[in-house]
Amino acid sequence: MIYEADQEIKQKVSKYFTAMEDTTILSCLQGHMGKAWVNNKENPEAAQIMVGDFTFFAGNSAAEGVEDLLKNVPEHILAIVDNDEWKMRIEEVHKGNAERIQRHAFRKEHKDLDPTYLRKLTANLPVGYELRKIDKSIVSMPSLFKVSPDFIKQFDSIADFLERGIGFAILFDEKVVSAAASYSIYDEGIEIEIVTDDNHRNKGLATCVAAALIVNCLERGQYPSWDAANLKSAKLATKLGYVSIGSYDTYHIHTPSSHLVHK
Structure with a gap:
């Protein structure tokens, strides 16, 4: 089971996303647009942010409820994570339906x-x-x-x-x-x-x-x-x-039908 995060919970999990410099994450964490979900309301160990065509996962990839977070996606979405453990989880949960592609990042100065x-x-x-x-x-x-x-x-x-x-x-x-x-x-x-x-x-x-x-x-x-x-x-x-700071892995997840499971 996973839960939609209110603004207070978003602040709790913001620390998990500090290594990810995508401003779309800030759009959600700051309350402008998008939604977020967590594996546990009281003590969230893993979180998901979704804004438009993008979803981001961070925190403990081995935490209880992470599989539900990863399944909480529409038919087509671009998923971004910042470490190999999360990449492995995406490839496990969405085996055969997750294509790894490259996006290109630029410094923000x-x-x-x-x-x-x-x-x-x-x-x-x-x-x-x-x-x-x-x-x-x-x-x-x-x-x-x-x-x-x-x-x-x-x-x-x-x-x-x-x-x-x-x-x-x-x-x-x-x-x-x-x-x-x-x-x-x-x-x-x-x-x-x-x-x-x-x-x-x-x-x-x-x-x-x-x-x-x-x-x-x-x-x-x-x-x-x-x-x-x-x-x-x-x-x-x-x-x-x-100024380019290099390319990074992104997953195009294309599921047969919506897996939204949040409560």
């Missing part, structure tokens, strides 16, 4: 990001394209979600995104063809999501829209965190100024 340089990148927009901050009119466009259904998905509503989130979009023929926005938020900043329509790639749109978002975050005193799903995203991050 303001000094790596040069606003002057980034503003120059926002000026390199091809003729016919328009860069705009995501507002009520753009967030209501179906074309935004055609580019990616995940935009604003972690927020409670459009109104919630407009109040707590941030994003920029590039329009062509009055339709969104590229956008960069806050996938998640935490006290000190955001985690960036960026997607470009397949028909408009290789034109520098991702560079332009990402630079605009990063500059805006820096001007607001927020840190725009970047974590890359692939080498192309990693290459773009480096172009924007981020």
Whole structure:
């Protein structure tokens, strides 16, 4: 049996996640979005955090209830842990349904990001394209979600995104063809999501829209965190100024059906 954690319990288990620098974890621990579960309410030894497409496990991988935590996932999820013991448990519990892939991490230091340089990148927009901050009119466009259904998905509503989130979009023929926005938020900043329509790639749109978002975050005193799903995203991050700290294991867990078992 596992239990959903309230804010008090989240504080108890936050120590288990200190070695994991993913800001999505902070989104949950700080109470902005996502959910957490523990193996025991009174004395939690292991914990799970889930925000959007990501879930994180930490604590004692051998504790009672860990198998239930590991089964507490939807059909498709990306699972991240920070040691070999947890990796072994994932591979045991999800044998045949857990694919190990690589993501790419970058250090989180303001000094790596040069606003002057980034503003120059926002000026390199091809003729016919328009860069705009995501507002009520753009967030209501179906074309935004055609580019990616995940935009604003972690927020409670459009109104919630407009109040707590941030994003920029590039329009062509009055339709969104590229956008960069806050996938998640935490006290000190955001985690960036960026997607470009397949028909408009290789034109520098991702560079332009990402630079605009990063500059805006820096001007607001927020840190725009970047974590890359692939080498192309990693290459773009480096172009924007981020400094790589290497790749890390991630598990794509794909179960036949939902295993959610929490109480």
